Amino acid sequence: MRTSSDVVIECDRLGKRYRIGERQRYSTLRETIADRSYRLFMRRQTAAEPPSIWALQDVSFEVRRGNVLGIIGRNGAGKSTLLKILSRITKPTEGRALIRGRVGSLLEVGTGFHAELTGRENIFLNGAILGMRRAEIVRRFDEIVEFAEIGEFLDTPVKRYSSGMYMRLAFAVAAHLDPEILVIDEVLAVGDAVFQKKCLGKMGDVSQSGRTVLFISHNMLAIQSLCSDAVWLDQGRLRELGNSRDVVHHYLREVHTPQVDRVWSDDEAPGDQNLRLQRVSVRAEDGTNAISVRTPLALEFQYAIARRHLRLNLNFFLNNEEGVVIFNSDTRLIDLAPGVYRSVCRIPGDLLNAGTHSVSVAFVRDEAHMMVESADVVVFDVEDSTHARGSWYDRWPGVIRPMLEWDTGSAEGEILPLTATGSRE
Amino acid sequence: MTTTQFSLGAEEASEVIELLPKPSAALRLAEIWHYRELLYFLIWRDIRVKYKQTALGILWALLQPVALMAIFSLFLGRYAQVPSGGTPYPIMVLAGLLPWQLFSQALSESSNSVVASERLITKVYFPRVIIPAAAVGSAIPDFCIGFFVLIGLLPYYGIPITVRLLIAPLFVALALLVAFAVGLWLSALNVQYRDVRHAIGFLIQAWMFVTPVVYPLSVVPHKWRHLYALNPMVGVIEGFRRSVVEQQPFPGRIILVSVFATVVVLAGGLFYFRRMEQTFADII
Numbered sequence: 164m165r166t167s168s169d170v171v172i173e174c175d176r177l178g179k180r181y182r183i184g185e186r187q188r189y190s191t192l193r194e195t196i197a198d199r200s201y202r203l204f205m206r207r208q209t210a211a212e213p214p215s216i217w218a219l220q221d222v223s224f225e226v227r228r229g230n231v232l233g234i235i236g237r238n239g240a241g242k243s244t245l246l247k248i249l250s251r252i253t254k255p256t257e258g259r260a261l262i263r264g265r266v267g268s269l270l271e272v273g274t275g276f277h278a279e280l281t282g283r284e285n286i287f288l289n290g291a292i293l294g295m296r297r298a299e300i301v302r303r304f305d306e307i308v309e310f311a312e313i314g315e316f317l318d319t320p321v322k323r324y325s326s327g328m329y330m331r332l333a334f335a336v337a338a339h340l341d342p343e344i345l346v347i348d349e350v351l352a353v354g355d356a357v358f359q360k361k362c363l364g365k366m367g368d369v370s371q372s373g374r375t376v377l378f379i380s381h382n383m384l385a386i387q388s389l390c391s392d393a394v395w396l397d398q399g400r401l402r403e404l405g406n407s408r409d410v411v412h413h414y415l416r417e418v419h420t421p422q423v424d425r426v427w428s429d430d431e432a433p434g435d436q437n438l439r440l441q442r443v444s445v446r447a448e449d450g451t452n453a454i455s456v457r458t459p460l461a462l463e464f465q466y467a468i469a470r471r472h473l474r475l476n477l478n479f480f481l482n483n484e485e486g487v488v489i490f491n492s493d494t495r496l497i498d499l500a501p502g503v504y505r506s507v508c509r510i511p512g513d514l515l516n517a518g519t520h521s522v523s524v525a526f527v528r529d530e531a532h533m534m535v536e537s538a539d540v541v542v543f544d545v546e547d548s549t550h551a552r553g554s555w556y557d558r559w560p561g562v563i564r565p566m567l568e569w570d571t572g573s574a575e576g577e578i579l580p581l582t583a584t585g586s587r588e
Numbered sequence: 589m590t591t592t593q594f595s596l597g598a599e600e601a602s603e604v605i606e607l608l609p610k611p612s613a614a615l616r617l618a619e620i621w622h623y624r625e626l627l628y629f630l631i632w633r634d635i636r637v638k639y640k641q642t643a644l645g646i647l648w649a650l651l652q653p654v655a656l657m658a659i660f661s662l663f664l665g666r667y668a669q670v671p672s673g674g675t676p677y678p679i680m681v682l683a684g685l686l687p688w689q690l691f692s693q694a695l696s697e698s699s700n701s702v703v704a705s706e707r708l709i710t711k712v713y714f715p716r717v718i719i720p721a722a723a724v725g726s727a728i729p730d731f732c733i734g735f736f737v738l739i740g741l742l743p744y745y746g747i748p749i750t751v752r753l754l755i756a757p758l759f760v761a762l763a764l765l766v767a768f769a770v771g772l773w774l775s776a777l778n779v780q781y782r783d784v785r786h787a788i789g790f791l792i793q794a795w796m797f798v799t800p801v802v803y804p805l806s807v808v809p810h811k812w813r814h815l816y817a818l819n820p821m822v823g824v825i826e827g828f829r830r831s832v833v834e835q836q837p838f839p840g841r842i843i844l845v846s847v848f849a850t851v852v853v854l855a856g857g858l859f860y861f862r863r864m865e866q867t868f869a870d871i872i
Contacts, residue, residue, distance in 0.1 A: 192781035
């Protein structure tokens, strides 16, 4: 029997509308005063409503106590907006939500970290920002330090940390939050494999302890293994709600329909006022149509720089269908005046494994500021090639499938006695 | 100990939040109280960072009021013959400059604090009032350093150190409160209208000249003094000065008028800010 107290989150037709055009988001006081007085004297009609977009619309669902709910969907589907509403960072434009219990949210790893402060100081600061009480932080301090594996660097300013250490510390603080409802946005995408595994384990523990978790990820393996249920958001609307395996399965089937050439119109293009992505395409360099494991590929990015000179790093991530990043590559620093540019990256043949691959792109300005980020801009299938590798027909194991140099020759006369290499002092 | 934990747990377990589109007009003071530790940590962070980054931090805090005191003493005190109401001009002006600089630093920091905390605001929930409040608090150490200089100079000018000194902290607190009250308005306006930032410098500069910082209250005609005290910094500076360097009675009514003005601005600021903060994440 389900009682109403079992339901800890109730969303009822939630909607959120944002105004379009980042530059118009805030105005100047001078303009507003000038505009209002103009209207006052000229008896002009009120200006038309600025164009807006529904980031989230008509989303209703319930989460019961102790459930771990995965939230999936493409970028811009409204996942983060949903979590921001449930974390009380922003208000819904329509609908209502009811939350029973203390919410701790982790929408970004290391929010409020200060580079000048030491690891120890940041644990206290970050803990307080995330809503922990001082006494709580003191009590869990040793656990946090141990989990982060920063040991001797505890009293070093975090600006001297490696990015891995920084992420570990940031996650460690957050992982020791103790709310009844935990809201997490894609934090497992950071850190090395060992640490990711540890984080997943920690999240498993959290859900075992009976707390309710809402969790966004592009890592479908994580969603399937951690979450009992999943919500699929598509263009702001709830597309499917149910058992996580089914929802992920349906989602993957749709998302990974190949799209090898993507062209955006001006108002849809990912970007900001300084830079717009215009086109991304992937094509076989040997002129063939189908892409196989042997095919060398050319990945082309066309983008326009609008107003001023930019120092950029164009980065892309190649992901496989499980959401694992196969590799990340970037242009190094390029100095570009306003204009339209095309950057081409060549991926050699005999490198990728068969399967569906997707490309996410990111532009970084001055080696520090993320300007534009867009996931899954192109999606392509790599076919298995019958004459590529002998007679093995099953899917090759591994994330990549490189053709490597091998040499085999007679070793007679060179073999050392096994005892010589096998013995240790 | 156990009972405290139990009652805390019970309080948190019963927490039910309803999220609605309409901004709430309530002050929700209990919620602010709940986050008081964050206020403490943010003040602590600002102070920590400020004195870590500049090796000259303390020196700078010393230099500023002393340099200004010297300049004003020479040009206004000596050459322009600005009266100083019985006390030596350098002391009169330093006793005005210290609370003024506390106020102006606190106000400019808090006015820009919300815009500067964009990342926090878009990623974590907490009552945003904590941000301008913390910015105000971080101006305190500089003031303390200057205050020691002032105390050190008193014997040199033959001014006795009396128990009245104990009243000075009240006026320091009032200066911080005024900065917080005005900072609430300006920081919230600054989110919505980005040209507010440019007005802040001008505002502070102009405000200094309608406050008895470089001249004594006595230059203002009697009949205008109560109107003048609607500028809450009049009560702050005058009260501070009398508790530290002047042995005259406190101008009670002037201080009351200033306190009243502060309360009005503060109450309005709190309501305005608490209402506006609900949309900060969308427009910042």
